[in-house]
Amino acid sequence: MKYAYIRVSTKDQNIDRQVEAMKEAGIDKSKMFIDKQSGKDFERKNYKKMLRKLKAGDEVYIKSIDRLGRNYDEIIEQWRILTKDKDVDVSVLDFPLLDTKNKINGLTGKFIADLVLQILSYVAQIERENIRQRQAEGIRIAKEKGVKFGRPVMDIPENxxxxxxxxxxxxxxxxxxxxxxxxxxxxxxxxxxxxxxxxxxx
Structure with missing residues (x-):
């Protein structure tokens, strides 16, 4: 059975592009699980509903990896649950290497996908560390130039x-x-x- 997981961060965002991509992948609208919620964690109603529905051999389609979530450590854990515990295949439409069904040069798609996901996780972690370093350097340079941080100090009234x-x-x-x-x-x-x-x- 083919299922799709679709997510946008807020109720105001449009899901049409993701829905259309899933239709083109041959997935019926009734098999699409949609959350309009932040990707910071996996405490999402319809994602959990999909997990309960999955059986070994099923396929889960996602438009892009960030639709699954934003935290790569948690994405890797959910990937393990999907591909190992649930024994389902996962396909990320915008990133063909993240497709556990594919066989490349005799290697199983699951191995390739797991490896790619680990690399993405590493790159994301390095980028987070670089961002923190750039922020710290920016704050240090600003302080050296006399920029004040925090709430402005209130002047004492004349009287x-x-x-x-x-x-x-x-x-x-x-x-x-x-x-x-x-x-x-x-x-x-x-x-x-x-x-x-x-x-x-x-």
Missing amino acids: FDSIYQLWENNLISLREAGRMLEISHTTFQRLAKRYNNKDVSR
Whole structure:
């Protein structure tokens, strides 16, 4: 039996291109399992439904590997479940080497597909590490140029000193001090700590 797995990240995205590709592959619409959900993990209703439906010898078609998921470690684990535990064949239409049915130079398609998937996983991991390195270098260079990160520091209001003295001498409450400066009492307390450079919580 032939099945298709189709995924888009949000409910607003269009599945027509994937559906059409599956029809061209000879798969009936009733055998298509569709999720409109992020590919960050495999906690997806219709993917799990498809897994329960699969029997040994069945075939699963996917338009591209990222439709299966985004995390290559998890993709490899699901690939193992599909091809080993469930004993089904998997075909990725946009990447013919990821087709466990093919035989190339006498080697089984499952071996070739497993090898290609491991290579893709390695490349994806290296790219993630390169991205993190580039981000770290970018942040370091920006800091050297004086770029500030995080929430901007709020300026202390001009009349803060007089209101602070009233509060410090218990003549007004924390909330009243905030109201007089048109800020929240928590913001006033934070500014008071900066102003006095010590804990002034009351």
